[in-house]
Amino acid sequence: xxxxxxxxxxxxxxxxxxxxxxxxxxxxxxxxxxxxxxxxxxxxxxxxxxxxxxxxxxxxxxxxxxxxxxxxxxxxxxxxxxxxxxxxxxxxxxxxxxxxxxxxxxxxxxxxxxxxxxxxxxxxxxxxxxxxxxxxxxxxxxxxxxxxxxxxxxxxxxxxxxxxxxxxxxxxxxxxxxxxxxxxxxxxxxxxxxxxxxxxxxxx
Amino acid sequence: xxxxxxxxxxxxxxxxxxxxxxxxxxxxxxxxxxxxxxxxxxxxxxxxxxxxxxxxxxxxxxxxxxxxxxxxxxxxxxxxxxxxxxxxxxxxxxxxxxxxxxxxxxxxxxxxxxxxxxxxxxxxxxxxxxxxxxxxxxxxxxxxxxxxxxxxxxxxxxxxxxxxxxxxxxxxxxxxxxxxxxxxxxxxxxxxxxxxxxxxxxxx
Amino acid sequence: xxxxxxxxxxxxxxxxxxxxxxxxxxxxxxxxxxxxxxxxxxxxxxxxxxxxxxxxxxxxxxxxxxxxxxxxxxxxxxxxxxxxxxxxxxxxxxxxxxxxxxxxxxxxxxxxxxxxxxxxxxxxxxxxxxxxxxxxxxxxxxxxxxxxxxxxxxxxxxxxxxxxxxxxxxxxxxxxxxxxxxxxxxxxxxxxxxxxxxxxxxxx
Amino acid sequence: xxxxxxxxxxxxxxxxxxxxxxxxxxxxxxxxxxxxxxxxxxxxxxxxxxxxxxxxxxxxxxxxxxxxxxxxxxxxxxxxxxxxxxxxxxxxxxxxxxxxxxxxxxxxxxxxxxxxxxxxxxxxxxxxxxxxxxxxxxxxxxxxxxxxxxxxxxxxxxxxxxxxxxxxxxxxxxxxxxxxxxxxxxxxxxxxxxxxxxxxxxxx
DNA sequence: CATGAATGAGCCTTCATTCAT
DNA sequence: TATGAATGAAGGCTCATTCAT
Numbered sequence: 001x002x003x004x005x006x007x008x009x010x011x012x013x014x015x016x017x018x019x020x021x022x023x024x025x026x027x028x029x030x031x032x033x034x035x036x037x038x039x040x041x042x043x044x045x046x047x048x049x050x051x052x053x054x055x056x057x058x059x060x061x062x063x064x065x066x067x068x069x070x071x072x073x074x075x076x077x078x079x080x081x082x083x084x085x086x087x088x089x090x091x092x093x094x095x096x097x098x099x100x101x102x103x104x105x106x107x108x109x110x111x112x113x114x115x116x117x118x119x120x121x122x123x124x125x126x127x128x129x130x131x132x133x134x135x136x137x138x139x140x141x142x143x144x145x146x147x148x149x150x151x152x153x154x155x156x157x158x159x160x161x162x163x164x165x166x167x168x169x170x171x172x173x174x175x176x177x178x179x180x181x182x183x184x185x186x187x188x189x190x191x192x193x194x195x196x197x198x199x200x201x202x203x204x
Numbered sequence: 205x206x207x208x209x210x211x212x213x214x215x216x217x218x219x220x221x222x223x224x225x226x227x228x229x230x231x232x233x234x235x236x237x238x239x240x241x242x243x244x245x246x247x248x249x250x251x252x253x254x255x256x257x258x259x260x261x262x263x264x265x266x267x268x269x270x271x272x273x274x275x276x277x278x279x280x281x282x283x284x285x286x287x288x289x290x291x292x293x294x295x296x297x298x299x300x301x302x303x304x305x306x307x308x309x310x311x312x313x314x315x316x317x318x319x320x321x322x323x324x325x326x327x328x329x330x331x332x333x334x335x336x337x338x339x340x341x342x343x344x345x346x347x348x349x350x351x352x353x354x355x356x357x358x359x360x361x362x363x364x365x366x367x368x369x370x371x372x373x374x375x376x377x378x379x380x381x382x383x384x385x386x387x388x389x390x391x392x393x394x395x396x397x398x399x400x401x402x403x404x405x406x407x408x
Numbered sequence: 409x410x411x412x413x414x415x416x417x418x419x420x421x422x423x424x425x426x427x428x429x430x431x432x433x434x435x436x437x438x439x440x441x442x443x444x445x446x447x448x449x450x451x452x453x454x455x456x457x458x459x460x461x462x463x464x465x466x467x468x469x470x471x472x473x474x475x476x477x478x479x480x481x482x483x484x485x486x487x488x489x490x491x492x493x494x495x496x497x498x499x500x501x502x503x504x505x506x507x508x509x510x511x512x513x514x515x516x517x518x519x520x521x522x523x524x525x526x527x528x529x530x531x532x533x534x535x536x537x538x539x540x541x542x543x544x545x546x547x548x549x550x551x552x553x554x555x556x557x558x559x560x561x562x563x564x565x566x567x568x569x570x571x572x573x574x575x576x577x578x579x580x581x582x583x584x585x586x587x588x589x590x591x592x593x594x595x596x597x598x599x600x601x602x603x604x605x606x607x608x609x610x611x612x
Numbered sequence: 613x614x615x616x617x618x619x620x621x622x623x624x625x626x627x628x629x630x631x632x633x634x635x636x637x638x639x640x641x642x643x644x645x646x647x648x649x650x651x652x653x654x655x656x657x658x659x660x661x662x663x664x665x666x667x668x669x670x671x672x673x674x675x676x677x678x679x680x681x682x683x684x685x686x687x688x689x690x691x692x693x694x695x696x697x698x699x700x701x702x703x704x705x706x707x708x709x710x711x712x713x714x715x716x717x718x719x720x721x722x723x724x725x726x727x728x729x730x731x732x733x734x735x736x737x738x739x740x741x742x743x744x745x746x747x748x749x750x751x752x753x754x755x756x757x758x759x760x761x762x763x764x765x766x767x768x769x770x771x772x773x774x775x776x777x778x779x780x781x782x783x784x785x786x787x788x789x790x791x792x793x794x795x796x797x798x799x800x801x802x803x804x805x806x807x808x809x810x811x812x813x814x815x816x
Numbered sequence: 817c818a819t820g821a822a823t824g825a826g827c828c829t830t831c832a833t834t835c836a837t
Numbered sequence: 838t839a840t841g842a843a844t845g846a847a848g849g850c851t852c853a854t855t856c857a858t
Binding site: 124125158159161162163170 | 390393
């Protein structure tokens with residue numbers, strides 16, 4: 001007899017995760033009713049539990065799925081780009097664009113931070129840790145090339161991530177997502193100027 | 205049904221708010237038990253309800269009390285300072301310092317954003333709106349003085365607030381608050397360089 | 409030192425009873441809030457307890473006060489009347505008139521029956537027992553005089569009381585009290601015909 | 613949120629209603645604890661809520677179920693009977709008999725009147741309205757046949773219902789139900805004499 | 817495997833009652 | 838004596854989780 005984690009239908013799994021994002025984002029973690037998620041996914045409540053174990057793990061899987069998508073979006077956006085400044089700009093825009101397209105997902109991020117602070121390695125930070133290497137490398141390269149100021153690379157990367165995070169969090173409230181793109185562009189612009197050795201300041 | 209009636213003992217009110225911050229920060233909104241808050245405050249459960257009406261309003265009052273303190277801290281830190289750059293630096297540092305001293309309160313901010321997204325005017329944003337005029341003015345002045353680039357003032361202010369917010373949110377997880385001061389300083393440094401017309405880049 | 413049942417201000421007592429009727433009638437026993445009664449009476453909650461001991465006893469005192477008034481109304485209405493038929497008719501009309509003027513009080517009666525069924529000697533029945541002698545005597549007299557059928561007097565008295573009670577209970581719902589007088593008259597008419605030896609049937 | 617969804621086990625539903633009558637009748641509406649009802653019914657508290665939504669609706673359903681039984685009892689008792697007098701007598705006796713067999717249910721009636729006065733169409737009156745046509749017709753027929761006095765039919769029907777109601781309400785307190793049959797018979801007797809054109813008074 | 821009816825722990829909230837002032 | 842702030846027991850209701858079908 002195989003363990004409980006037997007064969008699972010990937011489509012069903014996706015349907016549950018999709019419903020999950022919506023319901024969690026709309027109702028919060030405490031406010032979300034697993035039954036509602038099951039209904040929206042078109043499966044029985046028991047199936048949700050079979051696939052994800054419990055509400056908490058379902059939520060975490062939802063957050064993880066979102067982060068995976070975000071990660072992919074960004075990596076795709078910067079794939080093949082050589083110029084450090086352009087890379088940073090594009091990754092920032094991709095970040096913003098992702099949340100503009102999936103505003104629900106900002107809630108998930110917030111929720112995770114709010115409900116599971118510290119109790120688990122925060123998905124957002126896990127992914128940041130995983131992917132920071134890419135950005136670290138870009139910034140290091142820029143410093144080496146004399147394009148960027150001689151910053152603490154780790155801190156500079158964090159600042160970028162925090163700026164983006166803060167921007168989507170306050171920028172995704174209600175239908176305000178329309179202005180999110182603009183807000184991100186301005187934020188990225190300031191950030192880039194902030195790390196450039198000789199920003200083309202006057203030009204802007 | 206009294207709503208927020210009568211003479212209330214300010215000490216008791218404070219005790220409840222203090223317990224409130226701790227319990228909400230540690231357990232989340234849904235996870236917090238009003239009885240626990242009452243116990244920690246050394247009052248009966250009924251008293252909490254007498255003072256704050258219901259759990260939600262207790263939470264909101266908690267958030268508001270925190271924001272009031274934050275606001276005061278920042279205004280005090282920049283009081284009398286003339287130089288725009290210095291004002292920005294100090295307000296950023298005051299922001300960071302506040303959350304370093306009251307790390308619990310970051311959780312309250314997050315929680316509010318998470319639980320009441322949209323349903324109420326977010327305390328954080330209300331205070332931002334209320335106080336942004338100060339920063340707007342500083343930036344405008346800097347632009348007029350030729351110190352800052354010709355930015356969209358509103359966006360620049362937002363970027364600053366978002367950067368700080370993002371920094372404390374990711375910087376206040378678990379005992380990491382030790383490094384929060386450093387993170388804030390780096391973030392502020394990048395921000396200031398990002399808006400200066402001619403940053404003393406090489407000097408850093 | 410005198411016992412707790414010390415000096416009491418009769419006006420205060422009346423004020424409390426008056427408020428009591430309204431609040432209990434409107435909110436039911438469980439739904440009534442002693443604080444509201446105290447407020448309406450213009451006294452402190454503690455005073456209500458000082459005067460009546462507890463909610464239950466307050467309610468019972470309220471019911472008793474009402475019954476006392478009803479009793480007085482009826483006795484006054486039949487005072488000096490000799491004719492048995494007329495006496496019955498008048499007592500019935502006085503009963504109806506009382507509840508038409510104090511519709512709130514029907515609720516008290518119902519409530520008492522509903523909340524304290526059996527647990528206490530029902531005020532309504534206590535008063536019925538106390539006053540039935542009067543009606544019993546009238547009916548006995550009528551039988552002796554050959555005016556009324558040879559009925560079981562006790563049962564006949566009960567039937568009269570039950571008929572009146574049933575009529576006000578269903579007749580006092582909502583603003584229907586306007587028709588209560590009519591309903592009582594019709595009920596009394598049928599009752600009297602029902603006990604008369606030779607009703608002047610055709611005349612009606 | 614399901615309201616009264618899905619396939620429900622009729623046996624379970626009945627068990628809950630049965631427990632409901634007992635507990636409400638014994639404890640009153642406010643005094644009844646839904647958990648006790650659940651326990652007596654041999655189901656979980658959640659099941660009660662699943663089946664009936666909330667305490668109030670459970671109570672109303674209980675009242676309705678009782679009225680349905682009462683209605684059936686009476687209709688069965690008068691089925692096929694032609695004589696108006698006999699029909700009235702039988703329906704009165706059936707009414708009494710029903711409450712003699714289910715004395716608990718009188719409490720439900722009282723409770724409903726007490727707790728929900730006006731807030732809902734009183735079940736008792738709803739059923740009265742629904743079934744009054746039957747009695748109205750009988751009395752009309754009697755009047756047409758010259759058997760009954762020329763009464764206001766509507767009022768006469770009401771008087772009958774009120775008399776019966778008053779009788780069971782005061783007759784069903786505690787173990788007094790033994791005498792209820794007798795009380796009803798006497799009441800019905802007086803009523804019938806009260807509406808007959810020429811009651812066979814002397815014969816009784 | 818899938819389902820959803822059943823469960824009961826958990827928690828918010830109310831309000832009768834007390835008692836310090 | 839009067840007050841009303843404080844208390845905490847009590848109970849309605851929800852919803853995560855289980856498990857019989």
